[in-house]
Amino acid sequence: MGEIVRAAAVLGAGLCMGIGAIGPALGEGNAVGKALEGMARQPEAASTLRTNMILGCAITESTGIYSLVIAILLIFAVR
Numbered sequence: 736m737g738e739i740v741r742a743a744a745v746l747g748a749g750l751c752m753g754i755g756a757i758g759p760a761l762g763e764g765n766a767v768g769k770a771l772e773g774m775a776r777q778p779e780a781a782s783t784l785r786t787n788m789i790l791g792c793a794i795t796e797s798t799g800i801y802s803l804v805i806a807i808l809l810i811f812a813v814r
Contacts (some may be wrong), residue, residue, distance in 0.1 A: 738782025738814075744813035748806035762795040 770788035774781045 743814060744809045748809040751802050751806045751809065755805075756799055759795050759799040763792045764800075766791045766795065 766788055770784045773784045779785075
């Protein structure tokens with residue numbers, strides 16, 4: 736029975752990282768694309784757009800980090 740639980744935990748960790756990485760990837764890609772589009776249209780606002788883009792990407796990436804933490808807990812906490 737323990738082997739089945741361990742296998743399910745590892746499978747769940749893989750799904751957690753796979754699904755949990757989709758959101759941040761799409762969000763960051765969209766944010767960077769729109770920021771570059773804004774920089775191309777208004778070069779004088781590039782520094783403000785760059786700062787906001789980096790801050791937004793950092794906040795978006797936190798979702799992926801939460802998924803990583805849950806995956807690590809599933810792998811190492813289930814024995």
